[in-house]
Amino acid sequence: MAREGPTCEEERQQEYLAGHGLRHLDAIRDAIRDATGGQTRAGDRAGRAGAATLEQAGLPLAAGAGARPPAAYLALSPPELDERIAAAKARLGTSLVILGHHYQRDENVKFADFRGDSFKLSQQAASRKDADYIVFCGVHFMAETADILSGPHQQVILPNLEAGCSMADMADLDAVEECWTALTAASRGKLVPVTYMNSAANLKAFCGERDGVVCTSSNAPRAFEWAFEHGERILFFPDEHLGRNSAVKLGVDPAEVVVWDPQQTDGGLGPNELASARIVLWKGYCSVHMRFDVEQIREARARYPDVRVIVHPECRREVVAAADCDGSTEYIAKVIAEAPAGTTWAVGTEINLVNRLAHEHPDKRIFCLNPIVCPCSTMYRIHPAHLLWMLEALVEGRVLNRIQVAPEIARWARVALDRMLTLA
Numbered sequence: 517m518a519r520e521g522p523t524c525e526e527e528r529q530q531e532y533l534a535g536h537g538l539r540h541l542d543a544i545r546d547a548i549r550d551a552t553g554g555q556t557r558a559g560d561r562a563g564r565a566g567a568a569t570l571e572q573a574g575l576p577l578a579a580g581a582g583a584r585p586p587a588a589y590l591a592l593s594p595p596e597l598d599e600r601i602a603a604a605k606a607r608l609g610t611s612l613v614i615l616g617h618h619y620q621r622d623e624n625v626k627f628a629d630f631r632g633d634s635f636k637l638s639q640q641a642a643s644r645k646d647a648d649y650i651v652f653c654g655v656h657f658m659a660e661t662a663d664i665l666s667g668p669h670q671q672v673i674l675p676n677l678e679a680g681c682s683m684a685d686m687a688d689l690d691a692v693e694e695c696w697t698a699l700t701a702a703s704r705g706k707l708v709p710v711t712y713m714n715s716a717a718n719l720k721a722f723c724g725e726r727d728g729v730v731c732t733s734s735n736a737p738r739a740f741e742w743a744f745e746h747g748e749r750i751l752f753f754p755d756e757h758l759g760r761n762s763a764v765k766l767g768v769d770p771a772e773v774v775v776w777d778p779q780q781t782d783g784g785l786g787p788n789e790l791a792s793a794r795i796v797l798w799k800g801y802c803s804v805h806m807r808f809d810v811e812q813i814r815e816a817r818a819r820y821p822d823v824r825v826i827v828h829p830e831c832r833r834e835v836v837a838a839a840d841c842d843g844s845t846e847y848i849a850k851v852i853a854e855a856p857a858g859t860t861w862a863v864g865t866e867i868n869l870v871n872r873l874a875h876e877h878p879d880k881r882i883f884c885l886n887p888i889v890c891p892c893s894t895m896y897r898i899h900p901a902h903l904l905w906m907l908e909a910l911v912e913g914r915v916l917n918r919i920q921v922a923p924e925i926a927r928w929a930r931v932a933l934d935r936m937l938t939l940a
Contacts, residue, residue, distance in 0.1 A: 608910055641662050649670070657716055661720075686754050709726050712758060724931035754800035756797045
């Protein structure tokens with residue numbers, strides 16, 4: 517569990533916060549505790565009542581059992597952890613389903629009943645009607661979505677409540693409402709909100725209430741088409757780069773696409789931009805996918821002339837343009853699995869998935885575009901000790917770290933999610 521210094525993602529998060537006058541995560545947590553009278557459980561971002569998120573001011577806070585397992589769990593060796601996790605899982609039987617996101621470490625994924633991207637996993641969990649407990653080895657917004665889609669008898673558990681998503685944290689409800697007010701006041705024509713799956717439940721509900729939709733990285737262009745079928749303009753959050761890549765795929769004039777910076781007055785946009793833009797993108801990003809660049813693609817092609825470059829659409833526009841193809845984690849895994857033996861693949865996404873694909877397809881050469889890319893540090897916060905802690909508590913009849921979305925927020929978020937399911 518011990519490590520030296522911050523991870524790549526934490527360094528980027530510190531840079532992001534420093535640019536907004538907040539230099540350290542611990543200092544922000546202390547400030548929130550002071551503001552809430554020492555409470556560490558947050559009801560919603562920026563203190564709004566009703567939402568089930570455990571984050572306030574865009575940062576994850578521990579609640580329930582907390583983020584750190586008891587010392588006895590941390591002292592266990594990997595073989596001991598494996599043996600006890602397997603035993604607890606066996607005792608719980610069909611009452612339990614474990615979900616493992618593609619970006620999770622292998623030590624957790626090997627115990628997963630389902631592996632995939634966040635929305636696919638939530639759907640798979642909801643299909644297991646016999647399961648009373650859904651343990652989601654992922655991050656907070658994924659557990660929220662699983663809670664929204666699961667049955668009333670099912671309880672969703674996040675093994676480490678500090679497992680958030682830095683990109684999702686870059687858009688909060690107050691800031692999005694401020695942007696919405698400015699855009700609707702400045703422009704003509706109907707504005708349609710579209711949120712990426714990587715967002716808090718209250719932002720999904722925001723879209724549901726305002727005739728908007730949720731999208732994934734695989735159907736974002738179709739979601740944009742749907743939005744234009746139902747309005748004249750789009751507000752997309754929180755990932756600028758997925759939004760820009762989707763706009764390019766639809767052939768939208770780049771001059772009609774602007775970026776809203778929530779840290780600037782009117783998003784840093786002038787009156788004409790506010791009034792005329794067809795697509796307004798939120799200034800947010802995935803710190804893992806920001807580590808890929810065009811020079812890495814050039815180096816891969818120089819080293820392996822026959823290489824195929826495949827990247828995630830959260831990468832910057834110039835990276836996606838230089839690649840051979842782009843798509844979601846599910847798409848990347850499918851394309852590589854179906855590729856002929858002997859082919860070479862340079863992959864621009866999180867390293868745990870890349871390494872797993874290389875292990876599962878030894879007949880192909882598969883490597884990460886950035887040889888020193890870090891794993892997703894927030895995903896990496898779920899250690900096997902966290903998983904064991906949750907499972908053994910369930911065996912004892914205790915539910916720890918349950919994620920619950922308030923009914924009204926869940927209702928409207930479900931509306932936006934159901935609209936997404938209608939997209940052809």
